[in-house]
Amino acid sequence: MYKVILADDHSPVLDYLEQSIPWERLHLDLVAICADGEEAWEACQTCQPDILLTDIGMPAMDGLTLIHKAKEANPELQAIILSCHEEFHYAQKAVKLNVTDYILKESLELEQVTTVLTEAVQRLDNARQSRQSIHNLQRMVETNHATIRSRFMQMFLEQPLWDEAEWIAQANSMGVKLLQGIPYMPVAVFVDRARELEQRFGGSVNMQFVIDNALQEALKVNDVLLFSLSERRYILLVPFPHTLVRNLHEELRTALHAAQLDLSRHLKVGLTFCYGEAMQDLNRLKKQIQTMLSNPSLRFYGGEASIRKAESLTTTTEDVFLHYARTFQELRECIQHEDRDRVASFLSFLSQELQTRKYPVESLKSWMLKMVMELELKFTVMQQFVTNFDSELYQQTLGSVETLEEMMAWLEQFLLEKIKDVHAMWKTSVRKEVAEAQRYVLTHLSEKISMDAVAKKVGLNPTHFSRIFKLDTGSTFIEYATRCKMERACELLDQSNLSVVEIADQLGYDNPSYFIKLFRNLTGKSPAEYRKSI
Secondary structure, three states, X not given: OEEEEEEOOOHHHHHHHHHHOOOOOOOEEEEEEEOOHHHHHHHHHHHOOOEEEEEOOOOOOOHHHHHHHHHHHOOOOEEEEEEOHHHOOHHHHHHHOOOOEEEEHHHOOHHHHHHHHHHHHHHHHHHHHHHHHHHHHHHHHHHHHHHHHHHHHHHHHHOOOOOHHHHHHXXXXXXXXXXXXXXXXXXXXXXXXXXXHHHHHOOHHHHHHHHHHHHHHHOOOOOOEEEEOOOOEXXXXXXXXXXXXXXXXXXXXXXXXXXXXXXXXXXXXXXXXXEOOOEOOHHHHHHHHHHHHHOHHHHHOOOOOOEEEOOOOOOOOOOHHHHHHHHHHHHHXXXXXXXXXXXXXXXXXXXXXXXXXXXXXXXXXXXHHHHHHHHHHHHHHHOOOOOOOOHHHHHHHHHHOOOHHXXXXXXXXXXXXXXXXXXXXXXXXXXXXXXHHHHHHHHOOOOOOOHHHHHHHOOOOHHHHHHHHHHHHOOOHHHHHHHHHHHHHHHHHHHOOOOHHHHHHHOOOOOHHHHHHHHHHHHOOOHHHHHHHO
């Protein structure tokens, strides 16, 4: 709705217009009714109206002065004059102020005023549509220019460069102005947590457009060239002339840090910059950029919101799956104990370990995916959770993760969600005493577990406890405890090199033969046969 201010020193006129005009039907909001020009000017400053309907002869400030001041503040203001016959000569001055219409009070009719206001609304609509069209055109031009620059850089990186002079001429023809005889330093720009930002910006196209324009504004570096490769990655070519007078490295770091702060403050966007060596040879420059963009470990272990030099990074040859069983068990216990502090503490330790060892990124993602999927299945199947988890979605999410920090934040969110699910399951699915007994079993698998001891722990008579446990879970307590221990045995057979005797001992069985018998009864195979079948 457009905002309207009425100004007239005759109360009957104000009352008539306020009560008679169908403001809402005309999509108008009457925001102020003023008895003199000074009051109307104050209302204009406060309310910023789209339409001003004013008398000419008023105390404190006349209507023409009011229109002049209001038009200076808002050139698109629709000014309409209410005029008396004896004031008609003022209308000539009103023309110079680009007043859109005037109405004679002597012949004031509701239909006429409504028509004038309707026409004013139409003019405002047309002006708004025109501004939007111009804005869309400007955006199209900017987008096309950015697209041209992006395609040019893609061609530079993907196709062989035979003739530097020809390439520079082609660059100039596309608006990419390279300074002759000046080395350029390549800077790779990575957008942190791009997966989350894409959702916030409503898609990758909008995200790329906004960040590209924001970077153009935020980078206070003379003659810098910006190329948008995708919504997640950008390339800067920074002129880097040889000089002993200025510390260009420090100047560049300062400018990049300022750009980081600017986008973080205004768009809540985090940026990481990775810079190379300044050089004039285009083929060597090209090779540097290709190296910075093609090494996932450099990005993954480089840290978020950082400004760093692109240096070679060697990943370990150690198999990350050697640490699978221990890590899985720790995460599972964090969930079972509903221990959020333990989650934070262990993930901090795990993050430091991964940062120090630097496993190949794809191996680490496979390791993480297997662990998350197994945890999900454990708490879906074993605890009878009802969930709609999507393995493909987990795979896509981890595939799009670009930094160690992002992976650990995602894992923490996953674990906290599982803790929430566990808490809800204990609270609603079974009686409190049964839930407490189940939790005890899951957290004491390495010990001998007797029904009498657990019944005493939850404060119930063993006979009564046995009955309600079977009623709530569909199985006896001993069956449940044995099943949980055998599930753990399967995990250890799969994830470790422990012998059958050692596994039996870890699960509280003094007699390995009895353990093997229980395992065969549950799985249909001996532990050795099970391990071979994996």
